[in-house]
Amino acid sequence: MRGNAFEAKVKADGGTELLRLLVERLGGTEPPPGPGAAATPDLSASGPEGRVARTALALREATGSGGWTLLDHPLLALEVAGSPAYLEPDAVVVRPDGRWTVVEIKSFPMIDGSADPSKVGAAARQAAVYVLALERVAARTAGAEVADRVLLVCPRDFSNLPTASVVDVRKQLSVTRRQLARLTRIEDIADTVPEGTTFDLEHCSGDELTAAVDSVPASYAPECLAACELAFHCRARSREADAVEALGRGVRGELGGLTTVASVLAAAHGESGDPRDPTVAALRRAAELRAEALASAAAAPGRTGGGDGRDGPGPAGSLSACEAASTGGTSSSGATTTSTRTRSRAGTGEAAATGHGHGRSASARTES
Amino acid sequence: MSLISTLARMEAVASGSAQPLATVRHRRISDRPLVLVPLTTAGEAGAPLGALVGTERDAPRLLTVAQPRDRDLRFAFLGELAEAVLPYLDEYADAVEPAERSEADPETGKRVKVTVELCADAPQIVVPSRPGIDFVRLLGRSMRFRRTAEEDPDAAYPAPPRVPLLGRWLTHYGERARVPGSSLLLAATDLLNRHWATGQSSLEDQHLGALLAWIDPPGSLSGADAALHAELDRDPAGQLVCPPAGPATDPAFDNKLLAPAVEAYDRARQALAAAEDGPRAEERLARLTAAEHAIRALLADVMRPTWDSVWHALDLLRELPEGGRVADRWTRDRWSFTGHRDRVRAGEPPQPRHDDAVTAAQKLASRESAQGQLEAQEALDDPLVLAGRRLSGEAFLSEVTEVVMAYSESRRPSPRPLVTVRTDDRPQLGEGVKVYRSLDGKPQSAEFVRYEEDGSPVLRLTDRMGRAKDPAPGSVPEKGDRIAWTLFEHDQRGGPKLPDPEDTPWTHGGPPGADGTPGVGAPDGSGAARGSYGRTGTDAAVGPDPMTEEDFL
Ligand code: SF4
Numbered sequence: 001m002r003g004n005a006f007e008a009k010v011k012a013d014g015g016t017e018l019l020r021l022l023v024e025r026l027g028g029t030e031p032p033p034g035p036g037a038a039a040t041p042d043l044s045a046s047g048p049e050g051r052v053a054r055t056a057l058a059l060r061e062a063t064g065s066g067g068w069t070l071l072d073h074p075l076l077a078l079e080v081a082g083s084p085a086y087l088e089p090d091a092v093v094v095r096p097d098g099r100w101t102v103v104e105i106k107s108f109p110m111i112d113g114s115a116d117p118s119k120v121g122a123a124a125r126q127a128a129v130y131v132l133a134l135e136r137v138a139a140r141t142a143g144a145e146v147a148d149r150v151l152l153v154c155p156r157d158f159s160n161l162p163t164a165s166v167v168d169v170r171k172q173l174s175v176t177r178r179q180l181a182r183l184t185r186i187e188d189i190a191d192t193v194p195e196g197t198t199f200d201l202e203h204c205s206g207d208e209l210t211a212a213v214d215s216v217p218a219s220y221a222p223e224c225l226a227a228c229e230l231a232f233h234c235r236a237r238s239r240e241a242d243a244v245e246a247l248g249r250g251v252r253g254e255l256g257g258l259t260t261v262a263s264v265l266a267a268a269h270g271e272s273g274d275p276r277d278p279t280v281a282a283l284r285r286a287a288e289l290r291a292e293a294l295a296s297a298a299a300a301p302g303r304t305g306g307g308d309g310r311d312g313p314g315p316a317g318s319l320s321a322c323e324a325a326s327t328g329g330t331s332s333s334g335a336t337t338t339s340t341r342t343r344s345r346a347g348t349g350e351a352a353a354t355g356h357g358h359g360r361s362a363s364a365r366t367e368s
Numbered sequence: 369m370s371l372i373s374t375l376a377r378m379e380a381v382a383s384g385s386a387q388p389l390a391t392v393r394h395r396r397i398s399d400r401p402l403v404l405v406p407l408t409t410a411g412e413a414g415a416p417l418g419a420l421v422g423t424e425r426d427a428p429r430l431l432t433v434a435q436p437r438d439r440d441l442r443f444a445f446l447g448e449l450a451e452a453v454l455p456y457l458d459e460y461a462d463a464v465e466p467a468e469r470s471e472a473d474p475e476t477g478k479r480v481k482v483t484v485e486l487c488a489d490a491p492q493i494v495v496p497s498r499p500g501i502d503f504v505r506l507l508g509r510s511m512r513f514r515r516t517a518e519e520d521p522d523a524a525y526p527a528p529p530r531v532p533l534l535g536r537w538l539t540h541y542g543e544r545a546r547v548p549g550s551s552l553l554l555a556a557t558d559l560l561n562r563h564w565a566t567g568q569s570s571l572e573d574q575h576l577g578a579l580l581a582w583i584d585p586p587g588s589l590s591g592a593d594a595a596l597h598a599e600l601d602r603d604p605a606g607q608l609v610c611p612p613a614g615p616a617t618d619p620a621f622d623n624k625l626l627a628p629a630v631e632a633y634d635r636a637r638q639a640l641a642a643a644e645d646g647p648r649a650e651e652r653l654a655r656l657t658a659a660e661h662a663i664r665a666l667l668a669d670v671m672r673p674t675w676d677s678v679w680h681a682l683d684l685l686r687e688l689p690e691g692g693r694v695a696d697r698w699t700r701d702r703w704s705f706t707g708h709r710d711r712v713r714a715g716e717p718p719q720p721r722h723d724d725a726v727t728a729a730q731k732l733a734s735r736e737s738a739q740g741q742l743e744a745q746e747a748l749d750d751p752l753v754l755a756g757r758r759l760s761g762e763a764f765l766s767e768v769t770e771v772v773m774a775y776s777e778s779r780r781p782s783p784r785p786l787v788t789v790r791t792d793d794r795p796q797l798g799e800g801v802k803v804y805r806s807l808d809g810k811p812q813s814a815e816f817v818r819y820e821e822d823g824s825p826v827l828r829l830t831d832r833m834g835r836a837k838d839p840a841p842g843s844v845p846e847k848g849d850r851i852a853w854t855l856f857e858h859d860q861r862g863g864p865k866l867p868d869p870e871d872t873p874w875t876h877g878g879p880p881g882a883d884g885t886p887g888v889g890a891p892d893g894s895g896a897a898r899g900s901y902g903r904t905g906t907d908a909a910v911g912p913d914p915m916t917e918e919d920f921l
Binding site: 244262 | 371372374375376377378379381382388391392411412413414506509510567568569570571572600721722750751752754755756758759913915919920921
C-alpha cells in the first residue's frame with residue numbers, strides 16, 4: 001500500500017530525511033545529523049511488556065547520550081480506565097538536548113502546505129495520546145522533556161516526496177487528560193454487569209453475545225457510525241428506545257428534559273407538558289409556526305402544480321411567499337396542515353397510520 | 369439545527385417518511401445539468417478510478433482507469449474527462465446577452481457603467497455528495513498547473529491537451545461551490561437535505577441512497593425501512609446493493625471484485641509485453657482487452673446506481689416550484705461563469721496556489737455577504753423558512769389595524785405614515801429598530817416607534833413612497849393588509865472596502881509577486897465579474913508541480 005511505502009521512504013537511510021525535516025520545521029540550535037549519524041536502536045523484544053521496557057531503556061540511553069536518536073515504532077503503555085493500553089507511534093526523535101518529539105507519518109497528501117483539516121485533527125488527537133504516554137516515561141528519566149508540538153509528515157502535493165508541518169497538540173492533550181481522568185474504571189463497569197457475563201467470541205453463541213452486549217449500557221450517538229463496529233446494533237437500540245440522541249448529539253440541548261421523540265412531539269402538539277416550561281412553550285410555538293407555514297404554502301395558488309419548476313413564480317411573483325405566509329392568518333390556532341408534496345405515493349397512508357395520533361403531524365401527511 | 373427543523377426530523381421519525389423543510393426550491397436546477405459521478409482508488413490518496421459523466425440520464429459516458437498506479441492511464445482518463453466536460457462548458461460560453469457593469473475608468477479612476485457580455489445561461493455540474501465536490505476541487509488543483517507537450521516540449525510527463533484547461537474550470541467550479549447559495553456545482557445530498565428532513569441524523573443524511581429512500585421510498589416500504597435496506601442490504605456475493613455514492617468505494621468491492629480484476633489486467637499486460645511473436649502477441653492483446661473490459665464492466669455496475677440516484681434527486685427537486693429570488697442568485701452564477709470565461713480567453717495564468725491577502729479577504733467578505741443574502745432571500749421566498757425567523761424573533765407577520773398620516777419635520781416635509789399592526793409573533797423590537805417588508809420585490813423600510821396599550825407595535829414608514837408630498841399609490845399599507853416584516857435587511861451587498869492587490873500593506877505580505885509570494889488571484893463570488901489577475905503570477909505561484917515516479921494524480 002501507498003502508506004507503508006511512504007513511511008519506509010521517509011525513514012530510509014537511518015531517518016536522514018526525517019531528521020532534516022524535523023530540524024527545518026522545529027528549529028533548534030543543533031544542525032541535523034548527517035547520514036547514519038543518528039542512533040537507531042533495535043527495539044525488538046518479546047511480548048508487549050518487553051517492548052515497552054526496551055523502549056523505556058532506549059529512551060533513557062538516548063537522553064543521556066547527548067546525540068540524535070530515532071526510535072522506529074517504539075511501544076508505549078498508557079493506563080486507560082485502569083487497564084494498560086499499548087501504543088505504537090510511527091517514530092519518536094530524541095534530540096541532543098534531551099527533548100523528545102513524536103513523529104506521525106500519514107499517507108494523506110499535504111497540498112499547497114495544507115492537508116484535510118479533519119484528518120489533521122484526527123492525527124493530532126492520536127499524537128496527543130502518544131505524548132501523554134511518553135510523559136509517563138519522561139517523568140522517570142533524568143533530563144528528559146516531551147515536546148507538546150509534534151511533527152506531521154505527509155506526501156507533498158501529488159507526489160510521494162515527504163513534507164512536514166508542526167502541529168501544536170496542547171489542546172488535544174488537555175482534552176485527552178480530562179477524558180482519561182473521567183473514564184469509569186473497567187472494574188466498576190464490570191460490577192454493573194450480571195454475574196457470569198462474557199464477551200468471549202470463541203465460546204459464545206450469537207444470542208449469548210447479543211444478550212451480553214445488551215446488558216452493558218451504551219450511549220449511542222451518530223458519530224459512533226464512523227468509529228465503532230457495534231454502531232448499527234447500538235443505533236437500533238437507540239431508535240427502539242425512541243431516543244432523541246439518535247438524531248444527533250446537538251439535538252438534546254434544545255429539548256430540556258425531553259428524551260424521547262414521542263415525548264417531544266406530544267409536548268409540541270399540546271398533548272403533554274407544562275406550557276410554562278420554556279422548552280415546551282418553544283416547541284409548541286415552533287410546531288404552530290411550522291404547521292401554519294405549510295398550510296399557507298399549500299393554499300397559495302400556483303404552488304400545487306409541481307412538475308416543471310420553471311413555472312414557479314418569477315421575480316414579480318416573489319412576494320408570494322410572504323403573502324402566502326400572511327394568508328395563513330396571524331392567529332395560528334386551528335390552522336390545519338396539508339402536505340406541500342403533491343406526488344401520490346403508495347404507502348403514505350400506512351405511514352400516517354403509524355403516527356402517534358398527534359392531530360397535526362398526522363394531517364401533515366395527508367396528500368393534498 | 370433550528371428548533372423547527374429538529375421538529376421536522378422528529379415528525380419524520382414518527383411518520384416514517386421525510387418531511388418538508390422548504391415549500392419552494394431554493395437552488396437553480398439547470399434544464400440540462402452535467403452529472404459527474406467520480407470514484408477514487410482506495411489507499412491511493414485520491415487517484416481517480418473511474419467516472420460516469422454526461423447530460424443524458426440514459427447514456428452516461430463511462431471513463432475508467434484499469435491500473436490507477438499507471439500515470440499514462442490516469443492521464444488518458446483526465447484527457448477523456450476533458451473531452452467529456454469542456455464541450456459542455458463551451459456550449460454556454462458563446463450564448464451571450466449585453467449587460468451593464470460598473471468599472472473604474474482607467475484614465476479618470478471614476479466608476480463608469482460599461483456594457484459587457486453576460487452569458488445567457490451557465491453550465492451546471494451535479495455530483496452525488498459533498499466529498500464529490502472536494503474531489504472536483506482536488507482534480508482541478510492537480511490539473512491546472514500541468515503542461516501539455518505543446519506548452520512545454522521538454523516536459524517529462526506531458527499532460528494530454530486541454531487537461532490544464534479542465535483543471536482551471538474545475539478549480540473555478542470548486543471555489544464557486546464555497547459561495548453560499550450558488551448553483552454552479554452542486555451535490556445531490558446537499559440539495560435534498562436543504563429541502564427535506566429525514567428521521568435520521570445529518571451524518572446519515574450524507575448517504576445518498578438512504579436519503580432518497582426517506583424522501584421517496586420504493587414500493588410500499590416506509591422511508592425508514594427503505595433507508596435501512598439502502599444502507600445494509602448486500603447481495604449473495606456480499607456486495608452492497610446500494611453502493612456508496614463515492615468517490616470512496618466499499619472495501620468489499622475493492623477486495624473481492626476490483627483487486628482480482630486489476631491483478632488479472634496486470635498479468636495480461638506483462639504477458640503481452642513478454643510476447644515474442646506476432647500471433648502470440650495478438651492473442652495476448654485480446655486477453656488484455658478482455659481484462660480491461662472486465663474492469664470497465666465492474667466499475668459501470670458499481671457507479672450506475674449512484675448515477676440513477678442523482679437523476680432521481682433532480683426529479684424530486686424539479687417538482688418543487690423555484691423560489692422567486694433563485695433567479696437573482698443564478699444571475700450571479702452567470703457572472704461568475706462569464707468572468708472566468710473572460711480570464712481564460714484573455715490568456716491569463718491559472719489560479720495561483722495561494723490567494724494573496726487582498727483576494728483572500730475579498731473572497732471571505734463576499735461569502736459572508738452571500739450567506740446573509742441567501743438567508744434573507746430564502747426567508748422571503750418561503751413561508752416555512754420565514755417561520756424559523758419568526759420563531760427567533762427576527763421576523764413577524766402582522767395585520768394592519770390603523771394608518772395615520774404623518775410627515776417628517778424638514779423644510780420639505782415627506783410622508784412618514786404611522787402604521788399600527790397586530791401580531792401574534794414576538795419580534796425583538798426596540799427603540800429605533802428598523803424593519804423591512806417586500807414591496808414589488810424591493811425592500812421598504814420602517815422603524816419601530818412604540819407599543820400601543822394593547823401591545824400592538826406602531827411602525828413609521830421611511831422610504832419608497834415617491835418624491836411627492838402624497839405617497840405614491842400602493843406604497844402605504846391599508847387597514848386589513850397582512851404583511852410580513854423582517855428585522856434583517858433583504859439585500860446585503862457590499863462589504864468592507866479593501867485595497868487593490870498592488871497596495872497590499874506589508875502587514876499582510878505586501879503586494880503579491882514582490883518576493884515570490886503568490887500572484888494575484890481571481891476574486892470570485894462578488895457577483896460581478898472582477899478585473900484581471902493584474903499581473904502574471906510568479907513561477908512559484910503557477911509553475912508546474914514537481915513530478916515523481918509514484919505520483920497519484
Ligand atoms: S456504537 Fe460503539 S461507541 Fe457507540 S455506544 Fe455503541 S458500543 Fe459505544
